[in-house]
Amino acid sequence: MDLNSTPRLAPGCRLHPTENVLLIPEGTLNLTGPTREILTRLDGSKNVTEVVTELLQEYAGADVIKVQGDVLSVLNRLAQRGIVRA
Amino acid sequence: MTQTNTTLAPSSPLSLIAELTHRCPLHCLYCSNPIEMQKAESELSTEDWRRVFQQAAQMGVLHLHLTGGEPLARRDLPELIRAGREAGLYVNMITSGVGLTEDRLAMLVEVGLEHLQLSFQDLDEVSANHIAGTRAHAIKLALVPVLKRFPLAFTINLVVHRMNLDRLEEFIALAELLNPDRLEIAHVQYYGWALKNRSLLMPTEEQVQRSLPIVEAAKERLKGKIHLEAVFPDYFGSFPKACVGGWGRQMMLIDPAGQALPCHSAAVIPELQFDNVREHDLAWIWQSSSAFQRFRGDAWMSDTCLACPRKERDFGGCRCQAFMLTGDPDAIDPVCSYSPHHGLLKNLRVSQPETLPIWRG
Numbered sequence: 001m002d003l004n005s006t007p008r009l010a011p012g013c014r015l016h017p018t019e020n021v022l023l024i025p026e027g028t029l030n031l032t033g034p035t036r037e038i039l040t041r042l043d044g045s046k047n048v049t050e051v052v053t054e055l056l057q058e059y060a061g062a063d064v065i066k067v068q069g070d071v072l073s074v075l076n077r078l079a080q081r082g083i084v085r086a
Numbered sequence: 087m088t089q090t091n092t093t094l095a096p097s098s099p100l101s102l103i104a105e106l107t108h109r110c111p112l113h114c115l116y117c118s119n120p121i122e123m124q125k126a127e128s129e130l131s132t133e134d135w136r137r138v139f140q141q142a143a144q145m146g147v148l149h150l151h152l153t154g155g156e157p158l159a160r161r162d163l164p165e166l167i168r169a170g171r172e173a174g175l176y177v178n179m180i181t182s183g184v185g186l187t188e189d190r191l192a193m194l195v196e197v198g199l200e201h202l203q204l205s206f207q208d209l210d211e212v213s214a215n216h217i218a219g220t221r222a223h224a225i226k227l228a229l230v231p232v233l234k235r236f237p238l239a240f241t242i243n244l245v246v247h248r249m250n251l252d253r254l255e256e257f258i259a260l261a262e263l264l265n266p267d268r269l270e271i272a273h274v275q276y277y278g279w280a281l282k283n284r285s286l287l288m289p290t291e292e293q294v295q296r297s298l299p300i301v302e303a304a305k306e307r308l309k310g311k312i313h314l315e316a317v318f319p320d321y322f323g324s325f326p327k328a329c330v331g332g333w334g335r336q337m338m339l340i341d342p343a344g345q346a347l348p349c350h351s352a353a354v355i356p357e358l359q360f361d362n363v364r365e366h367d368l369a370w371i372w373q374s375s376s377a378f379q380r381f382r383g384d385a386w387m388s389d390t391c392l393a394c395p396r397k398e399r400d401f402g403g404c405r406c407q408a409f410m411l412t413g414d415p416d417a418i419d420p421v422c423s424y425s426p427h428h429g430l431l432k433n434l435r436v437s438q439p440e441t442l443p444i445w446r447g
Contacts, residue, residue, distance in 0.1 A: 010239065011200075011237040011238050011239050011240075011267070012200045012201045012238060012239020012240075013239070014176075014200070016148070017174070019148075021148070023148060023149070023176040023200075024239075025178065025200075025201040025239040025241060025267065025268055026149075026178070026201075026241075026268070026315075027149075028100070028148055028149075079310065080309065080310050081313060082267055082268070082310070082311075082312070082313045
């Protein structure tokens with residue numbers, strides 16, 4: 001997963017409409033920090049750079065490099081579990 | 087060790103298991119359905135299930151597991167899936183795949199099916215069909231490429247026991263080839279029909295020991311590709327499993343006739359009285375049904391368990407197993423090395439002379 005990847009949630013994984021959890025096969029993941037903000041933006045057409053750009057508009061003054069690193073780290077962790085695919 | 091308030095129920099279970107029917111084209115030797123199966127005439131109606139799903143979602147349940155028997159035996163299955171999704175639940179279906187055509191699958195996905203679980207009885211067709219009591223293996227294999235064309239999470243469940251554990255590596259290789267999102271390697275649990283066939287299915291100690299590094303290696307090799315989960319055979323452990331995440335803590339099972347059970351096999355414990363969703367709403371059952379209250383918390387526990395810090399992890403182990411092996415549902419789960427009955431398992435683990443299989447009805 002890098003800045004040019006176009007990640008999306010794997011089939012059978014979706015955000016709960018009201019609770020701060022991700023529903024996955026046989027379980028749920030509690031979402032911490034900005035994870036929900038990242039995942040709501042994965043529509044299969046935006047790449048990671050575009051997701052980061054959108055997040056920077058939400059969080060004015062945040063450091064670009066740090067946000068890029070945080071987003072990639074969340075996405076890579078979820079990709080390892082098969083929850084996000086590039 | 088102080089006793090905590092034993093009757094206070096968590097506000098809601100996390101998952102609801104809906105045994106839609108006990109009808110099934112398969113007759114697996116280890117089926118978890120009760121020996122006394124519910125008849126088709128007594129099954130809940132579409133409307134009953136719709137009401138149950140809504141009540142479940144309202145109380146905070148997140149996952150709905152449609153199982154059986156074979157869910158496809160219900161003609162109203164698309165309506166039931168739609169009802170689950172409309173209520174707000176995540177919908178999973180556990181199926182044999184027998185009778186699932188591409189058109190029918192397209193319909194089920196269209197109405198909201200999110201995850202499908204397919205189990206394999208063995209890697210070899212003759213043996214797999216023998217275990218299933220019917221010719222299902224080729225049908226399952228043929229279904230997989232069809233499944234992969236749909237936006238659906240797909241889990242393969244490999245059920246392992248004495249008859250196939252020696253070929254675990256090849257069995258895993260077959261599963262890899264089929265390329266599911268998730269792979270579960272589950273040892274048979276000795277309840278229901280599996281208990282009847284225990285002497286036939288129980289692996290040897292050597293088989294279990296050889297299988298452990300194979301599972302670990304597969305986990306490592308498949309990382310990032312297939313999520314692997316393995317269920318250890320608890321007869322070979324020193325401490326009990328946290329059965330169903332603790333009695334009346336995380337899950338509720340509704341049987342085809344509407345009885346609400348704390349687990350798949352709770353009906354084996356003779357004293358338990360189950361309430362029915364035809365007469366009570368789910369929230370009442372969860373909070374007040376005597377069957378759910380019976381082993382909630384720690385009031386029922388022996389002094390050994392009460393004094394043991396592990397009770398917060400295993401919640402006293404499995405009540406059904408304690409009853410089946412000792413005749414006392416309050417006994418320490420004999421899997422636990424602190425149980426005075428732990429020696430029983432040593433005898434049960436010894437390979438038994440071959441006996442004749444008993445297929446599920």
